[in-house]
């Protein structure tokens with residue numbers, strides 16, 4: 026009985042773990058990499074407001090993964106330390122800011 030419970034709990038844990046460790050957390054990545062310039066709610070700070078941006082998630086993703094030479098720093102260059110998955114998650118997160 027006890028053993029069965031333990032096995033069930035372990036099996037459930039194993040099912041959830043991969044999902045947790047691989048899901049890029051857009052909100053957390055935004056807080057860590059963007060909020061200091063764009064504001065915690067995307068309201069803008071040193072950088073322009075991002076909430077209700079007219080840019081698409083793909084355009085945001087392109088800017089932060091490849092940079093854009095026509096932009097002012099820091100966006101001439103890609104944002105450091107963001108995997109493509111993180112960048113996608115951040116872009117999707119920004120599109121949820123209203």
Ligand code: HEC
Pocket residue numbers: 055058059060061062063071072073075078080085088089095096097098099100104107115116119
């Ligand atoms: C060091 C401060 C700083 C950080 C960190 C930063 N940005 Fe920016 N961001 C700016 C500035 C300044 C601009 C304006 C650039 C310009 O006008 O050329 C900008 C512009 C942008 C734009 C274009 C907005 C528009 O309406 O044209 C997007 C999208 C953007 N940032 C997304 C992000 C994301 C996503 C992150 C985090 C991964 C991030 N930024 C991190 C300062 C920053």
